[in-house]
Amino acid sequence: MTLVFTICSSNYLAHAKVLGNSLAESNPDCRFVIGLVDCIPAEIDLPTWISHEVVPVTEIGISDFHEMSEKYNIVELNTAAKPFYIDYFYKLDEAIDHVIYLDPDTVVYNSLLTLTDKLASCNMIVTPHSCTYDDSETNMLYEISMLRTGVYNLGFLATARSEETSCFLAWWQIRLRKYCYYLTSPGLFVDQIWIILAQVYFKGFCVEKDPGYNMCYWNHFERFLSFDQGCYWVNESHKLI
Numbered sequence: 001m002t003l004v005f006t007i008c009s010s011n012y013l014a015h016a017k018v019l020g021n022s023l024a025e026s027n028p029d030c031r032f033v034i035g036l037v038d039c040i041p042a043e044i045d046l047p048t049w050i051s052h053e054v055v056p057v058t059e060i061g062i063s064d065f066h067e068m069s070e071k072y073n074i075v076e077l078n079t080a081a082k083p084f085y086i087d088y089f090y091k092l093d094e095a096i097d098h099v100i101y102l103d104p105d106t107v108v109y110n111s112l113l114t115l116t117d118k119l120a121s122c123n124m125i126v127t128p129h130s131c132t133y134d135d136s137e138t139n140m141l142y143e144i145s146m147l148r149t150g151v152y153n154l155g156f157l158a159t160a161r162s163e164e165t166s167c168f169l170a171w172w173q174i175r176l177r178k179y180c181y182y183l184t185s186p187g188l189f190v191d192q193i194w195i196i197l198a199q200v201y202f203k204g205f206c207v208e209k210d211p212g213y214n215m216c217y218w219n220h221f222e223r224f225l226s227f228d229q230g231c232y233w234v235n236e237s238h239k240l241i
Contacts, residue, residue: 001095002116003031005085007078008104009038013050015104020052022107030112031096034104035060035085037078057081060088064177072180079154079190080180083172090161103155109232110239115208119160123204124168126152126195127214132222142218150192152207153214157195160204168202212238 004023008016016034023032037057040046046054057065062084069077086099098119100112118125129146133139159165172194180190199205211223211234225240226233232240 001031001093002027002029002098002100002112003033003089003093003096004100004102004112005033005035005089006102006104006106007035007037007081007085009036009074009078010041010044011074012104013044013046017050017052019102019104019106019108020050022109026108026110027112030100033089035081037081055085055088057085060084068177068180073182076180076182076190079192080176082154082157082191083169083176086157086159087166087169087173090166097161099159099161101154101157106155108241110212110241112241114210115158115213115241118206118208119158121204122206123160123162123164123202124198125158125206125208126154126199127156127208129153129214129216130219130222131209131211134221136221139221145218149189150196152192152195153216154190154192154195156214158208162204164203168198171201172198210238210241211235212241215240 004027006016006019013034013036020032020034023030032052034052034054035057036054062068062081068080072080082101086101089096089099098116100115102108115125128151130142133143172191175194176191182190215223215225215234223234226236234240
């Protein structure tokens with residue numbers, strides 16, 4: 001079974017709901033969960049407004065979570081919870097073979113089956129912010145940003161159940177407990193910057209360079225959208241995922 005989840009606070013629940021709806025349409029066999037790093041405001045009647053499964057962060061057993069919530073801002077805290085949620089899901093249900101994370105401001109347009117097939121031989125899959133380069137000033141500014149914030153966009157992370165993945169999650173948890181700050185000047189960028197080291201430390205680290213994944217404003221210079229036969233295409237040859 002493949003479990004796809006996102007993490008948000010209450011201010012992003014509408015985004016998470018749209019993500020879940022898109023996943024239900026494009027990948028009905030996947031289980032979708034919203035990890036809620038927040039208390040639900042009284043104004044939101046969650047059961048009547050959202051049909052997706054919601055797991056509050058208080059249920060996943062992060063030790064010293066109060067200390068983390070005291071020192072991190074909302075973005076830092078949400079990103080710091082990521083490896084703890086992945087680890088929680090694997091321990092929760094042995095039937096879960098893959099856990100995939102997507103940021104709440106994401107929409108899924110097509111099947112993730114090609115991705116999960118790759119997880120048969122990979123422990124974790126990431127996507128780079130861009131896959132090619134040009135020498136324009138705009139692209140060089142994006143490259144400078146990647147040097148500060150990380151080559152890989154952690155709005156997406158796919159993992160497979162394995163001993164190596166467990167070791168990776170334990171390593172990541174230790175670092176995000178203490179050093180999940182948005183402070184680019186000393187070389188920290190929440191959970192994302194650490195993954196540069198993960199590719200060196202852990203086996204089965206794979207980079208997905210299909211331009212149909214992770215299309216966003218920072219890689220428009222290398223990708224253009226078209227619509228044909230009821231489907232969006234990237235560069236006319238790759239389905240938009």
